Amino acid sequence: MNIKKRKIFVTQPALPDLQEFIPYLEDIWQSKHLTNNAKYHQQLEKEMADYLGVKYISLFANGTLALLTALQVLKITGEVITTPYSFVATTNVLWWNRIKPVFVDIEPTYCNMDPEKIEAAITPQTTAILPVHVYGNPCYVDRIQEIADMYELKVIYDAAHAFGNKLNGNSILNYGDLSTLSFHATKPFTTMEGGAIVCHDEKTKKRIDYLKNFGFADEVTVISPGINSKMNEMQAALGLLQLKHHQENIEKRKGIAEIYKSELKQINGISVLPDFPGLGNYNYSYFPIFVDENKYGKSRDELYFNLKDNGIHGRRYFYPLISDFPPYRGLVSAEKENLQIAKDISEKVICLPIYPRLEIKHIIKIIDIIESNAI
Numbered sequence: 216m217n218i219k220k221r222k223i224f225v226t227q228p229a230l231p232d233l234q235e236f237i238p239y240l241e242d243i244w245q246s247k248h249l250t251n252n253a254k255y256h257q258q259l260e261k262e263m264a265d266y267l268g269v270k271y272i273s274l275f276a277n278g279t280l281a282l283l284t285a286l287q288v289l290k291i292t293g294e295v296i297t298t299p300y301s302f303v304a305t306t307n308v309l310w311w312n313r314i315k316p317v318f319v320d321i322e323p324t325y326c327n328m329d330p331e332k333i334e335a336a337i338t339p340q341t342t343a344i345l346p347v348h349v350y351g352n353p354c355y356v357d358r359i360q361e362i363a364d365m366y367e368l369k370v371i372y373d374a375a376h377a378f379g380n381k382l383n384g385n386s387i388l389n390y391g392d393l394s395t396l397s398f399h400a401t402k403p404f405t406t407m408e409g410g411a412i413v414c415h416d417e418k419t420k421k422r423i424d425y426l427k428n429f430g431f432a433d434e435v436t437v438i439s440p441g442i443n444s445k446m447n448e449m450q451a452a453l454g455l456l457q458l459k460h461h462q463e464n465i466e467k468r469k470g471i472a473e474i475y476k477s478e479l480k481q482i483n484g485i486s487v488l489p490d491f492p493g494l495g496n497y498n499y500s501y502f503p504i505f506v507d508e509n510k511y512g513k514s515r516d517e518l519y520f521n522l523k524d525n526g527i528h529g530r531r532y533f534y535p536l537i538s539d540f541p542p543y544r545g546l547v548s549a550e551k552e553n554l555q556i557a558k559d560i561s562e563k564v565i566c567l568p569i570y571p572r573l574e575i576k577h578i579i580k581i582i583d584i585i586e587s588n589a590i
C-alpha cells in the first residue's frame with residue numbers, strides 16, 4: 216500500500232502465528248472446559264507468576280475488573296488518593312465502588328504521582344492510595360510506602376503499563392498491597408482483553424479468587440458479594456503463547472525507542488523521558504514526547520494534527536486529565552491550581568507509534584515530520 220495512504224496507529228497488537236494457536240483451540244474444543252479456573256487458566260497463573268517474579272497472580276477478564284475487584288478485596292471505602300494523569304478507568308473504579316477520588320499532582324520527571332503531595336490530601340476518610348506506574352516507569356514506591364505506613368493506608372498500584380518491569384532486579388509488582396495489570400489489545404503483553412491482580416500471600420489470593428467468581432467459596436457457600444470477572448480459557452491459552460514471545464517483542468520495541476531517542480534529541484523543543492535509574496526489563500509500552508511550543512515553534516496540537524494528516528495516529532496520553540471529565544471536574548481536588556504539573560504535561564504530550572512490526576520506513580517518516588515542523 217502507498218506509504219502516504221497507510222494509517223499508522225500508536226500501537227498494533229503483537230500476535231503469535233495463528234498455526235501456533237490452533238492446537239490450543241482444538242484442545243479447548245475437545246475438553247469443553249471454557250472457563251471457571253480450567254487447565255490453561257491455572258497454567259498461565261503459574262507460568263506468569265514465575266516469569267514476572269511474583270508470588271501470586273489471579274487472572275481477570277480485563278484490567279478494569281481487576282482494579283474494581285482489588286478495591287473490594289481490601290474493603291476500601293471513603294476517600295482514595297489518586298492521580299489525574301492516567302487512563303480514565305483508574306478513577307472510574309473508585310466511582311463504581313462509591314469511593315471519593317482525591318487527585319494529587321504528578322512529578323514532572325516521570326509523570327507519576329508526586330509523593331510529596333500525598334500528605335496534604337489525607338483526611339480522616341482516606342483509606343488508600345492508588346498510584347499508577349505511568350508508561351511503566353516506577354512510582355517512588357519507597358516514599359509512598361513510608362507515608363502509607365505512617366497513616367495506616369493501603370496501597371494499590373495500577374500497574375497496567377508495567378508488565379515485566381523490574382526495579383533493582385525486583386518486579387515492580389511486588390510493591391504495595393496489590394498491583395493490577397491490563398492485557399488489553401493495546402498493551403505489549405495482550406490476551407485480547409485481560410488483566411490480573413498480583414498479591415503476596417495465599418490468603419489474599421484465595422479471597423481474590425472468591426470475589427472474581429461471584430463470591431463462591433464452594434458449591435453452596437457465598438462468602439462475599441462477588442462479581443464475575445474471570446479470564447476465559449481462550450484468553451489464558453493465548454497468554455501462554457504470548458509469554459513465549461514476550462521477550463523478543465520487547466527487544467524490537469527497545470530498538471525502535473532507541474532510534475526515536477537518538478534522532479529526536481537533536482530537535483529543539485522536543486523532549487523524551489529520561490531512563491529511570493535501576494529500571495530493568497523495561498517493556499517500552501509507550502514512547503511519549505513532550506512539545507515545548509516556545510522552543511519548537513508549533514503547539515503540541517499542531518504537530519499532533521499534522522502527524523494525523525500524514526497518516527500517523529499518535530495519541531495524546533494523557534489528555535484530557537481524568538479530573539477534567541464531567542463526572543470528576545466538580546471535585547475540589549480537580550481544580551486546576553491543584554494539578555498544575557499534570558495540566559502542563561497533558562498539554563505537551565504525544566505518544567508516538569511503537570510496536571514490534573513498525574517498519575523502519577515509517578519510523579523515519581515520523582521523525583521527518585517532527586523535524587520538518589520545527590523552527
Ligand SMILES: Cc1ncc(COP(=O)(O)O)c(C=O)c1O
Pocket residue numbers: 277278279280301302304305347373375376396397398399408409410
Ligand atoms: C493505566 C490504565 N489503567 C487501567 C486500564 C484499563 O485496563 P483494561 O482496558 O484492560 O480494562 C488501562 C488501559 O486500558 C490503563 O492504561
